[in-house]
Amino acid sequence: AQTVTQSQPEMSVQEAETVTLSCTYDTSENNYYLFWYKQPPSRQMILVIRQEAYKQQNATENRFSVNFQKAAKSFSLKISDSQLGDTAMYFCAFMGSFTGANSKLTFGKGITLSVRP
Amino acid sequence: DAGVTQSPTHLIKTRGQHVTLRCSPISGHKSVSWYQQVLGQGPQFIFQYYEKEERGRGNFPDRFSARQFPNYSSELNVNALLLGDSALYLCASSLESNQPQHFGDGTRLSIL
Numbered sequence A: 001a002q003t004v005t006q007s008q009p010e011m012s013v014q015e016a017e018t019v020t021l022s023c024t025y026d027t028s029e030n031n032y033y034l035f036w037y038k039q040p041p042s043r044q045m046i047l048v049i050r051q052e053a054y055k056q057q058n059a060t061e062n063r064f065s066v067n068f069q070k071a072a073k074s075f076s077l078k079i080s081d082s083q084l085g086d087t088a089m090y091f092c093a094f095m096g097s098f099t100g101a102n103s104k105l106t107f108g109k110g111i112t113l114s115v116r117p
Numbered sequence B: 001d002a003g004v005t006q007s008p009t010h011l012i013k014t015r016g017q018h019v020t021l022r023c024s025p026i027s028g029h030k031s032v033s034w035y036q037q038v039l040g041q042g043p044q045f046i047f048q049y050y051e052k053e054e055r056g057r058g059n060f061p062d063r064f065s066a067r068q069f070p071n072y073s074s075e076l077n078v079n080a081l082l083l084g085d086s087a088l089y090l091c092a093s094s095l096e097s098n099q100p101q102h103f104g105d106g107t108r109l110s111i112l
Helices: none
Strands: A003-005 A010-014 A019-021 A024-026 A032-039 A046-052 A064-069 A074-079 A088-096 A111-116 B005-007 B010-013 B019-024 B031-037 B044-050 B053-057 B064-068 B074-078 B087-094 B107-111
Touching (some): A003 A088, A019 A111, A032 A074, A046 A064, A074 A088, B005 B087, B010 B019, B019 B087, B019 B107, B044 B074, B074 B087
Parallel strands (some): B010 B107
Antiparallel strands (some): A003 A024, A019 A074, A032 A088, A064 A074, A088 A111, B005 B019, B019 B074, B031 B044, B064 B074, B087 B107
16 A cells, blocks of 8 residues: 655745655655645645656756655655745645546645745 | 546535436447545445446445436436435446446545
8 A cells, every 4th residue: 555644734835946855755656646636725636737657857847846866765845936826735646547447636735825025 | 538427516414315417428338437535545335337337335324316317327326315424426447347447537425
């Protein structure tokens, strides 16, 4: 079974600064997907960024980028130029890549990020 | 295009009752998954459906059931409600079962 661990319950960052959120996971699979989701107080879970395990290049989406270390099973999210709207809970999630099989998301416990003005 | 829509937004029930939650996926999405999110925790997988067939079930009791209709919408049913069933229930849809999942706003279920 896969597990996802987010050991930091809370973080705070000054507006315009950079912050890194940590995530580790455990799996015996070789091919899989990793995600970061954002959940603001409005509660909708929003996909921030996606990484395929077979790709060595780290994914980037505007101000969001990841540091994917497959051997270490580490998947951190870096938010550059933090904005007040980035205040939310952030969840790291794992999904296996078997086509046609159950592709559930396994989530970590999440981290509450607060951006200070 | 409309995103994933869930109804109702909020629901209050008492112990022992049953509840039906509804989900309409993004147009063209064939896979629907259900998750339970207890306050302060990450979502936990309940069910996944693809083309009206159950593709996976999480570690939830038989009181929980679901189905998917020909138009790919889905219902989650919970019988004999317990206080511990109080949670945010999230529905997610994807084009195929192994594609990125897009979530609805959820249904907040409170059990008194």
